[in-house]
Amino acid sequence: xxxxxxxxxxxxxxxxxxxxxxxxxxxxxxxxxxxxxxLLGLA
Amino acid sequence: xxxxxxSLFLMMTAAxxxxxxxxxxxxxxxxxxxxxxxxxxxxxxxxGIGVIWFPLFQALGPNVPLHAGCLVLCACGLFGVKTGGKxxxxxxxxxxxTALAIxxxxxxxxxDLAEAIVPPSDADSTSYHFVLPxxxxxxxxxxxxxxxxxAAIPLLVHMTYLPAYGLGGELGLTLWCGTVGWMVAWLFYxxxxxxxxxxxxxxxxxxxxxxxxxxYGAGTGQVEVKSILFTLPLVLALPGALRAQSPRDALAWAxxxxxxxxxxxxxxxTGLFWVAAAGTVITxxxxxxxxxxxxxxxxxxxxxxxxxxxxxxxxxxxxxxPLFPSLYGLLPYLPETHxxxxxxxxxxxxxxxxxxxxxxxLWGLIGYPLIILLSSPGPNDAGRTGLGPVMWLAxxxxxxxxxxFRDRIVRHPxxxxxxxxxxxxxxxxxxxxxxxxxxxxxxYPIGLLVVAVLITRLSIRPALAATKPALFGGLLxxxxxxxxxxxxxxxxxxxxxxxxxxxxxxxxxxxxxxxxVDRLNKDLDVNDRVIFxxxxxxxxxxxxxxxxxxxxxxxxxxxxxxxEDTDLFLNQARAAGATHVLVEWPIIxxxxxHKESRLVRLLLGADPACFGPGTETVVRDLGSRxxxxxxxYSPFTYYLYAFRWDHCRPGAxxxxxx
Numbered sequence: 001x002x003x004x005x006x007x008x009x010x011x012x013x014x015x016x017x018x019x020x021x022x023x024x025x026x027x028x029x030x031x032x033x034x035x036x037x038x039l040l041g042l043a
Numbered sequence: 044x045x046x047x048x049x050s051l052f053l054m055m056t057a058a059x060x061x062x063x064x065x066x067x068x069x070x071x072x073x074x075x076x077x078x079x080x081x082x083x084x085x086x087x088x089x090x091g092i093g094v095i096w097f098p099l100f101q102a103l104g105p106n107v108p109l110h111a112g113c114l115v116l117c118a119c120g121l122f123g124v125k126t127g128g129k130x131x132x133x134x135x136x137x138x139x140x141t142a143l144a145i146x147x148x149x150x151x152x153x154x155d156l157a158e159a160i161v162p163p164s165d166a167d168s169t170s171y172h173f174v175l176p177x178x179x180x181x182x183x184x185x186x187x188x189x190x191x192x193x194a195a196i197p198l199l200v201h202m203t204y205l206p207a208y209g210l211g212g213e214l215g216l217t218l219w220c221g222t223v224g225w226m227v228a229w230l231f232y233x234x235x236x237x238x239x240x241x242x243x244x245x246x247x248x249x250x251x252x253x254x255x256x257x258x259y260g261a262g263t264g265q266v267e268v269k270s271i272l273f274t275l276p277l278v279l280a281l282p283g284a285l286r287a288q289s290p291r292d293a294l295a296w297a298x299x300x301x302x303x304x305x306x307x308x309x310x311x312x313t314g315l316f317w318v319a320a321a322g323t324v325i326t327x328x329x330x331x332x333x334x335x336x337x338x339x340x341x342x343x344x345x346x347x348x349x350x351x352x353x354x355x356x357x358x359x360x361x362x363x364x365p366l367f368p369s370l371y372g373l374l375p376y377l378p379e380t381h382x383x384x385x386x387x388x389x390x391x392x393x394x395x396x397x398x399x400x401x402x403x404x405l406w407g408l409i410g411y412p413l414i415i416l417l418s419s420p421g422p423n424d425a426g427r428t429g430l431g432p433v434m435w436l437a438x439x440x441x442x443x444x445x446x447x448f449r450d451r452i453v454r455h456p457x458x459x460x461x462x463x464x465x466x467x468x469x470x471x472x473x474x475x476x477x478x479x480x481x482x483x484x485x486x487y488p489i490g491l492l493v494v495a496v497l498i499t500r501l502s503i504r505p506a507l508a509a510t511k512p513a514l515f516g517g518l519l520x521x522x523x524x525x526x527x528x529x530x531x532x533x534x535x536x537x538x539x540x541x542x543x544x545x546x547x548x549x550x551x552x553x554x555x556x557x558x559x560v561d562r563l564n565k566d567l568d569v570n571d572r573v574i575f576x577x578x579x580x581x582x583x584x585x586x587x588x589x590x591x592x593x594x595x596x597x598x599x600x601x602x603x604x605x606x607e608d609t610d611l612f613l614n615q616a617r618a619a620g621a622t623h624v625l626v627e628w629p630i631i632x633x634x635x636x637h638k639e640s641r642l643v644r645l646l647l648g649a650d651p652a653c654f655g656p657g658t659e660t661v662v663r664d665l666g667s668r669x670x671x672x673x674x675x676y677s678p679f680t681y682y683l684y685a686f687r688w689d690h691c692r693p694g695a696x697x698x699x700x701x
Contacts, residue, residue, distance in 0.1 A: 008509060011509035011513065014510035014514065018514075018517040021436050
């Protein structure tokens with residue numbers, strides 16, 4: 001068995017980090033997203 | 044348009060030619076790879092033009108043919124460049140990363156091009172970055188203005204704006220600024236190729252080109268992005284000096300490193316930290332033999348003096364302080380500087396005391412990069428000019444990479460530049476005036492390059508292969524978020540280019556208080572001189588002006604720390620040749636509710652006969668050049684009064700309205 005196949009948890013952990021870190025980043029810049037939605041006429 | 048393009052072509056070839064000639068003269072060209080030569084030459088030539096054009100302009104004045112001739116002369120350095128390379132760059136394999144990066148780069152380039160061909164709207168650029176070269180060219184001479192922060196600063200980068208503006212006008216200037224931003228990206232890619240395959244190198248370049256602080260400043264007159272040309276080449280120069288096979292090469296690399304570091308110091312006071320950091324690494328990075336270490340230090344110092352000393356000498360001659368106004372109280376000032384205790388205290392309160400959101404402690408030093416990312420907005424401007432999510436998303440891989448490769452890192456050729464960048468960070472964090480994120484931007488590409496190399500090496504390790512899809516997902520998120528921000532900030536220029544707005548209407552929507560420009564240009568004569576403190580319109584105003592910032596200048600004493608003295612102010616205004624004054628409140632005896640305006644209070648204390656009748660103008664007060672497009676602005680009224688000096692009696696204050 002390949003070493004990579006032995007570590008599916010590591011792969012999931014990486015995805016959870018990326019998702020959480022991305023959301024945290026977006027939350028910080030929500031004001032800019034509001035501006036963007038306003039500018040695009042979507043708000 | 045033709046003149047602007049011709050000017051851009053001349054500027055580009057001149058920078059490339061001058062840089063090539065310098066590198067050839069130092070014997071360093073054959074030590075570089077083919078792909079590195081032209082971008083490295085551009086960085087060196089950009090610095091060289093900045094150094095040369097100060098004395099050149101003082102000697103030639105605003106003579107277009109002579110300036111064009113000098114640029115052609117510089118461009119001649121391009122003749123005889125050999126294309127033979129030294130060692131191949133790592134070959135490319137996968138096409139996916141390459142295609143993704145090229146797509147992002149093409150979009151980013153299109154957006155930057157849009158920004159480069161519309162009238163300038165960045166507040167700092169229209170307040171002073173573009174004002175200074177325009178005024179110098181119009182006056183035919185570079186003069187010293189004792190205005191801290193906005194005029195009496197190191198001006199090497201602005202010296203490159205002089206011929207760009209003189210030959211190509213406003214469009215020539217904005218095109219030059221936009222192009223220099225892309226030369227930074229080219230330089231980054233060329234240096235990344237030494238360590239990375241084509242795909243990862245292009246992706247790292249795309250991440251840099253769309254970094255929020257880069258898109259904020261690259262196409263404007265701001266110097267942070269341009270300063271990368273003075274820091275990034277040291278990725279080659281520092282290991283070159285420390286690991287050269289011959290003492291001659293070591294000294295040549297050290298001289299080049301010093302020349303570029305001095306260029307940074309001559310462009311921004313924080314560049315002095317870079318001189319200190321890179322100088323320390325080049326001297327102590329390989330201490331033995333002692334004679335060679337001393338030789339490297341001397342060569343570095345000489346290079347830094349050649350490029351960096353001019354503006355500090357210029358400040359010293361005109362004020363008595365080479366770091367005006369930082370050393371006030373320590374050095375004797377010349378009387379014509381008009382600097383005093385009130386201004387020093389006001390500047391301290393406005394710029395220095397607020398510092399940043401993070402305390403200057405050891406934990407603050409370590410946590411700053413994370414805190415600014417997750418606690419914006421703050422006084423450090425991270426909310427709009429930050430460094431993007433790359434480092435944050437990559438954090439676990441970075442920690443793992445530094446641990447796994449700990450033995451290889453100490454021998455890696457990127458280490459000297461990384462150590463110098465960290466030293467700079469420590470100095471800047473503890474001693475710098477402000478903790479604005481973009482002030483660290485010049486060193487960010489070195490960190491990004493190290494991260495790109497580390498993660499690329501890590502991602503091919505079988506033990507971590509399971510994390511590769513998530514890493515790719517994070518990359519897609521970072522590129523998408525940054526590109527979206529890029530699109531957002533360029534929405535104004537795009538609407539202008541593809542819409543029906545004319546120049547004035549467009550500028551009214553993106554430049555705060557722009558409505559004043561037309562009024563002042565119409566109402567005032569070329570012999571008039573208006574006192575005002577509306578920063579963003581300075582570039583557009585075609586009439587003589589007295590910029591009356593309360594904390595940056597003392598020619599018109601408006602400091603909140605000084606006692607209010609109407610007679611002193613009127614005497615100063617008259618001596619400075621003021622004919623008009625622009626204020627944000629009407630000067631009428633009963634408007635004391637507006638007591639927060641010191642200028643209005645001073646004028647209210649004067650004899651009403653000193654002023655003619657006021658005229659009012661309603662303008663838009665914008666919070667940001669992007670947010671204003673969403674309709675976020677408020678109307679604001681300004682009042683223009685003419686001084687009637689013949690009727691003005693000192694100390695005579697009657698009741699009644701002007």
